[in-house]
Amino acid sequence: MSSEPTPKRPRTNPTYELLYHPSIPGRGEFIRLALEAASIPYNDVANSDKKGYSIVQAACSPKSTGDTDGNPPAFAPPALRVPGAGKDGKTLLIYQTPNILIYLGPHLGLAPEDEAERLWVNQNMLTALDLNNEAHDTHHPIAVMQYYEAEANDGTDQKEEALKKSKNFRENRIPKYFNFFERALKGNEETGKGKYLVSDMLTYADTTLWQVMDGLHFAFPKELEARSNDHPLLFGTFYPSIKEEKHLKEYLASDRRLPYSMGVFRHYPELDRQ
Ligand SMILES: N[C@@H](CCC(=O)N[C@@H](CS)C(=O)NCC(=O)O)C(=O)O
Structure with missing residues (x-):
């Protein structure tokens, strides 16, 4: 493509x-x-x-x-x-x-001129990637090189550990990260209108956080639905606004946007909120 x-x-x-x-x-x-x-x-x-x-x-x-x-x-x-x-x-x-x-x-053109603001963009982007990595570990808590599915697994099953890891991720880590990003959006609300994490412009921190949120919606739909009212700026303003950014909207509707499957974000219903 x-x-x-x-x-x-x-x-x-x-x-x-x-x-x-x-x-x-x-x-x-x-x-x-x-x-x-x-x-x-x-x-x-x-x-x-x-x-x-x-x-x-x-x-x-x-x-x-x-x-x-x-x-x-x-x-x-x-x-x-x-x-x-x-x-x-x-x-x-x-x-x-x-x-x-x-x-x-x-x-x-996705980074502010101001040095402090650039560092703030970086730290938000890095924090969003930390969340991405933790999401990955929910289905691979033991071994990156081994499969999640038991039957494909050379007898090394990580399903049991994945259940424990996912429960902890959903109950503790997701809210901790989401609370943080809600605060970051709140702190920048006057300038960023709840749409942007830093300053009044779209940065790679926004696109990165948006992608992690989108992936989490795919992987843990019930958990995200249950938490959506707890973080009004994140779910009510940021997430829906970023995907309306002109070029992103076109991209997301194009065939260049690949569907989720067996990557970082996977939908295993048993790992989601029951
Ligand atoms: N910290 C690296 C991680 C890179 C990474 O894990 N890449 C995956 C694909 S998303 C891979 O192919 N890893 C091979 C390996 O770790 O052996 C990054 O953020 O780029």
């Missing part, structure tokens, strides 16, 4: 290449949302070409000591390639979701 949102400004950006697993939103979605919110064209390498995933695998190969452009090895996707931005005008390769967002933010 090739990604070509309508540019909203003369194209001065290089053609960004997103290196991620094919067919799932996963952590790649945090990068896609930032690029889409800014309406900047990019190549979603593993989804745009059948052979694309081999490029991702080569970039994150456990045997790599670096690439021919002088970039050090990457541990895991998502990674971003930026032609012309590397050493001596070569292609830059960076990875780690937050690192990529921090790099892209100013280039995409």
Whole structure:
């Protein structure tokens, strides 16, 4: 799948290449949302070409000591390639979701000018990614490399632990994070109108938190429904407003937006509120 949102400004950006697993939103979605919110064209390498995933695998190969452009090895996707931005005008390769967002933010117009505000954006984005990681661990509390489903599991069942982990996540961690973000929105309400976490503009903290909330709606629909009235700005203003942002609305309705399946956010009804 090739990604070509309508540019909203003369194209001065290089053609960004997103290196991620094919067919799932996963952590790649945090990068896609930032690029889409800014309406900047990019190549979603593993989804745009059948052979694309081999490029991702080569970039994150456990045997790599670096690439021919002088970039050090990457541990895991998502990674971003930026032609012309590397050493001596070569292609830059960076990875780690937050690192990529921090790099892209100013280039995409999704970061405030003010240094303090930028740091606030970063800390909100990092906190939202912490929540994302905890959501992942609900179905993989023991071993990342083993399946959740018992029958596919080499006899190492993490279902029982997943039930305990999910209960704790739903009862303690979700409200703690949601209370925090509600307070952050409240503190910025005068400027951000409950729509934005920092200042009066859309930032990559907003797109990141929005994606985590959306994924949680998919994974834990009953839990989120039960909690929606506890956090009026988060559920009543922020979540519905961000998806109405012009370019995000177009993206979310497009076939570039991949459905949730077996990534970070999975819907196992037994892990949701009963
Ligand atoms: N902290 C990293 C985590 C990267 C990560 O866990 N990537 C997953 C896909 S979402 C992966 O392919 N991991 C392979 C591995 O950890 O062996 C980030 O935020 O980018």
